Amino acid sequence: MTVQQSGRRERKKAATRQKIADTALRLFLERGYDAVGIRDVAAEADVAVTTLFSHFASKEALVFEQDEDFEHRLTRAVTDRAPHEPLIPALRREVLALVRHCTADSAAPIWRMIDASPALRKYDESVRLRHAESLATAIAADPDLTRSETVARTLARFVIDAYSLSREAPDPEAALDEIFPMIEAAWQAAGPPPRT
Amino acid sequence: MTVQQSGRRERKKAATRQKIADTALRLFLERGYDAVGIRDVAAEADVAVTTLFSHFASKEALVFEQDEDFEHRLTRAVTDRAPHEPLIPALRREVLALVRHCTADSAAPIWRMIDASPALRKYDESVRLRHAESLATAIAADPDLTRSETVARTLARFVIDAYSLSREAPDPEAALDEIFPMIEAAWQAAGPPPRT
DNA sequence: TACGAGATCCTATCCGTTAGTGTTACGGTC
DNA sequence: GACCGTAACACTAACGGATAGGATCTCGTA
CATH class of the missing domain: 1.10.10.60 (Homeodomain-like)
Incomplete structure (x- = not known):
């Protein structure tokens, strides 16, 4: 052994x-x-x-050394949230933390480098897609959330978009304040679970 | 000359x-x-x-020979729509056409090949991001649509997500029927233009 | 101590992509 | 119709990321 x-x-x-x-x-x-x-x-x-x-x-x-936990942090924001805590605010909190982490002064030069290199941008995109898939799986697996797989995948993409767009925005936190209400509305519209 | x-x-x-x-x-x-x-x-x-x-x-x-017009078709769906025609249904129509084009029998082997190759998938992703940027610009430029740039970019991403998710879904048209109501709701929530 | 396995090394090579340098053939001009 | 600029193309050689094959070393354990 x-x-x-x-x-x-x-x-x-x-x-x-x-x-x-x-x-x-x-x-x-x-x-x-x-x-x-x-x-x-x-x-x-x-x-x-x-x-x-x-x-x-x-x-x-x-360049993307520490990104293993990005994936885990997002899925944990879904799986480890308090019982019956609504999904979207939990995701919003986590995305905010991630964005702050990326836009902190210490990480800024790295992200400047990434944004400057097409190869690194492409890589980052594919990493995000993978994260979206994990997140979709986590959402689909939650017994409290009785949405279809398509809806789960869609929501996951939207959340990753929020992260990506806000990271690149001039004022990241303001961007999140604009985007997350849109996500919340999309989620509401996606057919609320059978019983109110 | x-x-x-x-x-x-x-x-x-x-x-x-x-x-x-x-x-x-x-x-x-x-x-x-x-x-x-x-x-x-x-x-x-x-x-x-x-x-x-x-x-x-x-x-x-x-492999991506004909994709120049993808970009144009999407932006034209915004710029060339009838005066005061609502944005989302126009986009929905165009995305549906694009998805049908991709999932047609003639294109199927190509997309199977793309889905099987990481390099091609990555490339496709970056193409989509570029398209999202164009679309965002077109949306932001429309005088009828008085939303912020962040909202325009977000909507554009959502629409591209709809295309991508639905293309990969087992039943593409059904997927669109699930996703576009979410986008419509997000758009409504994004602060309707000043004068309703 | 001796052995198996995992980590590291070395060499050679593949493959996408580009630079440098000519060469051809077309198009506009006199 | 001859002439020149240039766009399209070719050839060679190389660069840089990535991998295969096989040798070597180092550690954990029997």
Whole structure:
């Protein structure tokens, strides 16, 4: 059995991964995403190119390190909300938190870089679509929400749109204040559950 | 002055472009998108690789030949609608037409191929985002529609989502029937124009 | 200690894409 | 009809991301 890996190996692996990610981000921000090659990153992190690709699926993935929890946070906003708490406000709260996180001063240079690179924008789009799918699944699975799958998917897309549009807006929080009432109305219109 | 290019040159160029596109699509459908390289397409179309790339910006673009008018059709659905005709039904009509076009039997193998290839899916996503931006601009420019830019952009995204979700749904037209009432409600909620 | 497995490395290569540089053939002009 | 500018195309070579194959090392455990 290969249960209970007791440590050093996993720590080393995690350290390598972290070192690659840190080095990549540093170089990207210093010299620009397009001006830094995979071979540069690997050399500077003192690993082989193949090692780098065993940790990250693509060059773009180096930039989106922490986005695993984005997905979880959104679905948890659905699954972990208080019993009978309405869905939309819960989602709104979470999206607001995510947007604040992205537009914080510390993250700003990264997002400026992403917005400047077509490859990174494309990657971000596909990540968002994946998140929308997870969110749709979570919504469809909630026993309190008796909507069709199409409605669940639609709502999920709308919520991800809200995140994306608001992140790019000059005043993100004001944008959310405009968009979420629209989402709330769409949700109401989507056939309220059978019993009021 | 280089006005009025009168013919042969342009015809030859168009023919070359068409031959490349036709060859590419044929090979892709025959052997699969990933199994056909750019060099294969160029050889089979009897042109140089550089020529191919002077006609098409990328390998993916070979598959999305006719999509220029998608953009125009959507914006025209906004700009060319009858005076004071409500916006949403006009958009709904156009989206329905687009979805029917995509799900027609003739287009089905192409979309099956697109859905099977991550690269093509990504490309399609970015195309949709561009279309959403155009649509948002058209909506924002309409003097009858006095909504904010954020609302225009949001509505445009929602409409593109409707197209995308419905195209992928098992019953596309039924999906549209579910989604568009949601969009209508969102639009109503977005602050109706000052004078009702 | 010795072994199995996972992590890393090295080499070579594929593939999309572009730069650099000619060459042809068309179109407008005299 | 000869002439020149230029658009379209070709050839070669390369760049950069990504992967395959196989060797090597390092750790966990028997």
